[in-house]
Amino acid sequence: MKNKYDKDFLIYLLEKMMVVRKFEEKIQALFSDGVLHGTTHLGIGEEGTAVGATMALENQDYIFATHRGHGQVIGKGADVNAVMAEMFGKKTGVSLGLGGSMHLADIEKGIFGTNGIVGANLAIACGTAFSIKTKKEKDKIAVAFFGDGATNEGVVHESMNIASVWNLPILFVLVNNGYSVSKKLFEMTKNTNLLERAKIYDMKAYEVDGNNALEVFETVKKAREEILKENAPILIVANTYRLSGHSKSDNNLYRNQEEIEKWQNKDPIKALIGVIGCSKDEIVALENNVDNIIKEAVDFAKNSPEPTIEDILDRVYAK
């Protein structure tokens, strides 16, 4: 595939995707070893969508991520050390160690949190988009990520409807990985053409190969411009696949190896390496660099202090 980007940019995009992949592989190992506690949702295989989309945004844009949001948050520019420290519940974490995987926020970077309530982030994003519009803020949009499963939540319908009626500056990025926990898309809805969801709100919509990071990047960039110019929200349906299980505990009993292997062959990282045409040496150098970034992040997290009781009470707003 030909592309019009210079190699430095492509390598930057690739490296970000590799950071996300290795970050998640590392935390998976740390959970298995009993070092990290609670649960987490990995987006291994979805980096093309998460990083392609967030790298197409501007710093001033706001994102509202899902429960599967490490890639969305790191892609938007959160500090990897601080995201790792958050996983460890440390004070140096993005949310002061009080949030964890499903509450990763960094307001300065426009990251308004990952969110464990499926679909809720769309409503919050609409509120923020309404604020952008009311304050007449220029060159800024809100972006809400959501899954195929979420499309069957009432709040998703209400949010897309109000965004359309009020002409809000918001981009809806539907990460269609084909599953809601263990249920396939066709078991959750009769009409599996998710692009058509936009029709009923008279909303513009695009469909992309979510494993093609460049296609995602270009489409999000174009959609961002159109939202600002045309004063109307847009839906992007990104078709992808999570190679990892739904959450920390998943025996993969609802899908077969053949299906997983088919998607391993469409791995977004391998695909981008193919587009760039990296040499073996370049890949090894990149891998080593990313391994160091992740190692440093784990060391930083391990050596960071815990939040104190005062830190916690400081953030209790209804005393």
Ligand SMILES: Cc1ncc(C[n+]2csc(CCOP(=O)(O)OP(=O)(O)O)c2C)c(N)n1
């Ligand atoms: C309101 C709500 N209902 C149910 C759940 C439980 N739950 C967590 S993730 C999930 C599946 C969501 O599927 P999808 O939106 O496709 O996102 P994916 O997990 O595939 O990334 C469900 C049902 C929840 N967290 N919140």
Ligand SMILES: [Mg+2]
């Ligand atoms: Mg899904």
